[in-house]
Structure formats: C-alpha cells, structure tokens
Amino acid sequence: CVERCPAKALALSQDVPEVDRDRCFGCGVCSSGCPSEAIELVEREGISPPPPDKRALKDALVKASSHQKEGQKG
Structure with a gap:
C-alpha cells in the first residue's frame, strides 16, 4: 500500500500505515x-x-x- 501512494503520504510505523495529512490528497490509490x-x-x-x-x-x-514538483523547486 505504501509504495502505491503517488503523493508519498504513507509510511509504515510498526507495520501499521500512517498518513501524512499534509501530503495526502485523497486519491484512494x-x-x-x-x-x-x-x-x-x-x-x-x-x-x-x-x-x-x-x-x-x-x-x-x-x-x-x-503541484508537488512545483513545491520542491522553491
């Protein structure tokens, strides 16, 4: 699941996925x-x-x- 996130909004913490709400845009992938x-x-x-x-x-x-790429430029 973590690898599928296009916004890189997921990380595993003790085998439980955690969502970075600042990066997640709710695509559902x-x-x-x-x-x-x-x-x-x-x-x-x-x-x-x-x-x-x-x-x-x-x-x-x-x-x-x-949008994510634009934010990384500056």
Missing part, C-alpha cells in the same frame, strides 16, 4: 490497492472523495503530482 485492507478512506467535511472514473482520477493524480 492506497485503499483500492491494499491487499490487506489496512487502509480505508473515511469521508470528512471539506475533503472531496476521489473521482469515480479512471480518467478523472488520472487527471487528479497528474495535477497533484505537478
């Missing part, structure tokens, strides 16, 4: 690809759920990735 079901998305106020279709999800991932 971690929860949908985690065979042990150790990660589950929880709906929260002010946070949008991941897009339902694959094209919209891809667009969201590309956008988040470009």
